[in-house]
Amino acid sequence: MPAVEGKVAILTGASSGIGEGIAKELVAAGMIVAGLARRLERVENLAKSLAGKKGKLIAVKCDVTSVDDVKRSFNWVEKNLGPPTVVINNAGVVKHHLISSGDIDEIKTIYDTNVMGVTVCSQLAIKSMYRNNIEGTIININSVAGHSILPFPTIASYSGSKHAVTAITEHLRNEAYHLGAKIRITSLSPGAVESEMTAGAKEEMGVSFDEDILPASDIADCVLFILRAPQRLNISEMQVQYVNECTYSFAEKAVGRTTKEFIDGIKAATKKQ
Numbered sequence: 101m102p103a104v105e106g107k108v109a110i111l112t113g114a115s116s117g118i119g120e121g122i123a124k125e126l127v128a129a130g131m132i133v134a135g136l137a138r139r140l141e142r143v144e145n146l147a148k149s150l151a152g153k154k155g156k157l158i159a160v161k162c163d164v165t166s167v168d169d170v171k172r173s174f175n176w177v178e179k180n181l182g183p184p185t186v187v188i189n190n191a192g193v194v195k196h197h198l199i200s201s202g203d204i205d206e207i208k209t210i211y212d213t214n215v216m217g218v219t220v221c222s223q224l225a226i227k228s229m230y231r232n233n234i235e236g237t238i239i240n241i242n243s244v245a246g247h248s249i250l251p252f253p254t255i256a257s258y259s260g261s262k263h264a265v266t267a268i269t270e271h272l273r274n275e276a277y278h279l280g281a282k283i284r285i286t287s288l289s290p291g292a293v294e295s296e297m298t299a300g301a302k303e304e305m306g307v308s309f310d311e312d313i314l315p316a317s318d319i320a321d322c323v324l325f326i327l328r329a330p331q332r333l334n335i336s337e338m339q340v341q342y343v344n345e346c347t348y349s350f351a352e353k354a355v356g357r358t359t360k361e362f363i364d365g366i367k368a369a370t371k372k373q
């Protein structure tokens with residue numbers, strides 16, 4: 101079982117939800133965690149609340165849609181904390197619209213964050229681990245929406261971005277093989293998890309997952325499980341959902357959502373130039 105204690109991790113999106121949950125558990129396990137996010141003060145406050153734990157959280161301001169920001173952050177971590185053994189690409193956004201009529205800037209934000217952010221961070225992670233001859237682990241926080249088309253029309257671009265994460269993760273594993281790098285690469289795909297994202301989704305889609313939604317700490321447990329597995333063991337894909345979350349439960353939640361009013365709204369929006 102590889103030791104995580106004292107190892108450096110870079111975690112994007114550490115300021116809320118799943119990222120906050122992962123930061124807490126990695127620090128409790130003794131890791132030195134660079135928590136990247138735009139809302140620096142939130143990560144700083146979280147770091148303060150974790151003082152006295154075995155590990156440490158260091159807040160780093162970073163917008164993953166900015167290549168310069170990501171490069172600066174990775175360089176800072178390598179110089180000040182040491183090269184990362186673990187990189188967790190967790191930062192992500194959802195915006196609700198249809199591809200045929202949605203705001204193009206919003207669609208671009210989704211792909212810039214969820215696809216380009218993951219791509220740039222993954223490249224820098226692989227380069228750093230390869231250069232430093234580190235047997236590392238990269239975990240891409242994907243989604244069940246990255247594996248099938250869920251019956252919620254307004255997550256179309258989000259779903260597209262997460263399907264890209266599925267492909268990117270698989271390609272990275274092929275590339276690590278060609279490099280002969282002992283880097284484990286995992287796609288961790290949760291269903292509904294308590295966070296700002298699902299709170300927003302409830303408002304946007306009128307769909308509630310409240311009754312049985314997973315806490316972020318469950319996803320953090322999965323991350324520790326992946327990291328603590330023997331280094332020879334690459335968990336290529338881990339999908340996790342609450343008990344009874346399934347194709348039918350999603351379909352039942354979606355029934356009645358595509359009302360006449362909704363269809364008329366999208367027809368009108370699609371006619372607009």
Ligand SMILES: NC(=O)c1ccc[n+]([C@@H]2O[C@H](COP(=O)([O-])OP(=O)(O)OC[C@H]3O[C@@H](n4cnc5c(N)ncnc54)[C@H](OP(=O)(O)O)[C@@H]3O)[C@@H](O)[C@H]2O)c1
Nearest residue numbers: 113115116117118138139163164191192292293295296297
């Ligand atoms: N909640 C779910 O049900 C669920 C299910 C499956 C997968 N996921 C995935 O889990 C990940 C975390 O989402 P969450 O549910 O925890 O949502 P959340 O509470 O909204 O957290 C999103 C995190 O991403 C960060 N982020 C967003 N844009 C960023 C940018 N441009 N640069 C840097 N950081 C950015 C946010 O930090 P700042 O705003 O401070 O920058 C925040 O820390 C996402 O990849 C999401 O797709 C969530």
